[in-house]
Amino acid sequence: xxxxxxxxxxxxxxxxxxxxxxxLPGAAAAGIPCDDDANGLLSxxxxxxxxxxxxHGERDLALEDLRDAAHVYVYWNGAPRTTTDxxxxxxxxxxxxxxxxxLSSDSxxxxxxxxEEEKVxxxxxxxxxxxxxxxxxxxxxxxxxxxxxxWEAIVALEPxxxxxxxxxxxxxxxxxxxxxxxxxxxxxxxxxVTADYDQVFDELEKLAFFLDKEERAEQFIxxxxxxxxxxxxxxxxxxxxxVFLTYTSGAIGKTSxxxxxxxxxxxxxxxVKAGGRPITEDATTGYPKVNAEWVLSENPDQVIxxxxxxxxxxxxxxxxxxxxxQLQAGKSWGTMxxxxxxxxxxxxxxxxxGFEHTYGIVLLAKLFHPDLPIEPGHVSQEFLEEFLRVDYPxxxxxxxxxxxxxxxxx
Amino acid sequence: xxxRACGDEPGGxxxxxxxxxxxxxxxxxxxxxxxxxxxxxxFASAMSAVQAADVGGxxxxxxxxxxPGDEFEVTLTVDGEPPLVVGILETIPEGFGFVSTTCKNxxxxxxxxxxxxxxxxxxxxxxxxxAAGTGTFTGTWVDLLGEEEGSIGTTTVxxxxxxxxxxxAQPVASTETPIAxxxxxxxxxxxxxxxxxxxxxxxxxxxxxxxxxx
Numbered sequence: 001x002x003x004x005x006x007x008x009x010x011x012x013x014x015x016x017x018x019x020x021x022x023x024l025p026g027a028a029a030a031g032i033p034c035d036d037d038a039n040g041l042l043s044x045x046x047x048x049x050x051x052x053x054x055x056h057g058e059r060d061l062a063l064e065d066l067r068d069a070a071h072v073y074v075y076w077n078g079a080p081r082t083t084t085d086x087x088x089x090x091x092x093x094x095x096x097x098x099x100x101x102x103l104s105s106d107s108x109x110x111x112x113x114x115x116e117e118e119k120v121x122x123x124x125x126x127x128x129x130x131x132x133x134x135x136x137x138x139x140x141x142x143x144x145x146x147x148x149x150x151w152e153a154i155v156a157l158e159p160x161x162x163x164x165x166x167x168x169x170x171x172x173x174x175x176x177x178x179x180x181x182x183x184x185x186x187x188x189x190x191x192x193v194t195a196d197y198d199q200v201f202d203e204l205e206k207l208a209f210f211l212d213k214e215e216r217a218e219q220f221i222x223x224x225x226x227x228x229x230x231x232x233x234x235x236x237x238x239x240x241x242x243v244f245l246t247y248t249s250g251a252i253g254k255t256s257x258x259x260x261x262x263x264x265x266x267x268x269x270x271x272v273k274a275g276g277r278p279i280t281e282d283a284t285t286g287y288p289k290v291n292a293e294w295v296l297s298e299n300p301d302q303v304i305x306x307x308x309x310x311x312x313x314x315x316x317x318x319x320x321x322x323x324x325x326q327l328q329a330g331k332s333w334g335t336m337x338x339x340x341x342x343x344x345x346x347x348x349x350x351x352x353x354g355f356e357h358t359y360g361i362v363l364l365a366k367l368f369h370p371d372l373p374i375e376p377g378h379v380s381q382e383f384l385e386e387f388l389r390v391d392y393p394x395x396x397x398x399x400x401x402x403x404x405x406x407x408x409x410x
Numbered sequence: 411x412x413x414r415a416c417g418d419e420p421g422g423x424x425x426x427x428x429x430x431x432x433x434x435x436x437x438x439x440x441x442x443x444x445x446x447x448x449x450x451x452x453f454a455s456a457m458s459a460v461q462a463a464d465v466g467g468x469x470x471x472x473x474x475x476x477x478p479g480d481e482f483e484v485t486l487t488v489d490g491e492p493p494l495v496v497g498i499l500e501t502i503p504e505g506f507g508f509v510s511t512t513c514k515n516x517x518x519x520x521x522x523x524x525x526x527x528x529x530x531x532x533x534x535x536x537x538x539x540x541a542a543g544t545g546t547f548t549g550t551w552v553d554l555l556g557e558e559e560g561s562i563g564t565t566t567v568x569x570x571x572x573x574x575x576x577x578x579a580q581p582v583a584s585t586e587t588p589i590a591x592x593x594x595x596x597x598x599x600x601x602x603x604x605x606x607x608x609x610x611x612x613x614x615x616x617x618x619x620x621x622x623x624x
Contacts, residue, residue, distance in 0.1 A: 070554035
């Protein structure tokens, strides 16, 4: 009897503790603040009643909750913002996003385009490495890399939103699982060009929807669409050069296992939109391995090797020249069209970066079709100044692309 | 600041160059003084205009002291533009009674009246005065779509005195973004006027001096 009574007392105590915790002002609960009837919609009556309570000091209401509620009522029509992320998960925001953790440089670039970098409180290591691109976010604490994340660090930061890639070693489902129970919303977006070319713009619009930055997203997309239309119109009826796409890796310099790009990858999309025809068009994987003999037999008109640990450009031609030499060493490509015409190019990795690919399309189009009446450096400058809002270093020689006979500078 | 003002005005530095060619040191000094005074006045005026655009606050105004037992109107004006959600808590003096308001969302509790202004920038409310006495209105406001909040300056009315209220309402700045209010209302206009008068006087002085030299 005594044990049963003690058990009941303990149960009551636990229930009381749970009830008291749920009424603590700082206890965050999913749902729109001030939605007193919990029907998922905030009415004017509910908002006004809560403001009255706050003004009269009748309830222990946090001003931040009231302000969030007012934002939801005015800008979101009293309803939460819900969307489906790229991992096909339903993601709902009940309050305006004030703090964000980004787990890739592509999502950091999207946040920068939307002008919300001040909200970022944690970043992946790549973001920290590039203060030129991310002057604000590079100063934020690093919470992980592409393959490893410090979950406790993220929880300690208490972000409203974490943006993670939909797939990969650190993917959105893993992140959501690790952060479950901490009232942190997790959204899965690549924010770079994937197999579905238009997906990246859809992702930008969804992210902008969460952040109330739809106008900024529209501006960027309109800018991209304009350049893409100009390139497509120019290259539309022109003969498409056969192009071999590759990148630097541990295999460079060998005669076999050269890495390339197949359909659905970012560089493949860029090449096609720029008016080129990748010789790997029949590849069944995104990153096929080929050998030097096969490349020679396909006799590409041009070779595009993206390389170098750079964002944007090289300051001198030394590194791309060295990388090109490594690529061609021991391959007997001398009779290949691309070699005969000196059209084996080293191009910085940045052409495939999230949203910077607009510049990549123009750059490759210029290499494939030199008569294109668009200056790639100008597009790069517009992207950096108007969307990333960083100063384009005037007066400095920037190597945008390099071949043995040509250095495209701006 | 004056150097920048000179550089920004197309005629400013050119005027100084011409003065140097005259070789008249006193003339040059007086004109430079005039230029500084005019630039300072214009600069002060421009600065206040920029600050005014950034100001968020709530003002209270009462047209006149009420007669005993009469109703009178109090106006609250929000310095801002829609969309707006502003909560206001007004405390009316003891003996004064709330009658009505144009605000859709209000709540009366004793001498406190709470308003929630949604996309409204002006709210009027009517108060019934007691038979006699003096009363002070106080208030606070909070901007719920922004980050600011503050107090509404006090307004004291004297029943039966007639005329304007004893203490006109003064806007009080946000507690988070203090505003450099002039110590005396209308100070900028006064300073500009004084500056212009000084300039005119100096101009007269320059003409006189110039004539005597010839």
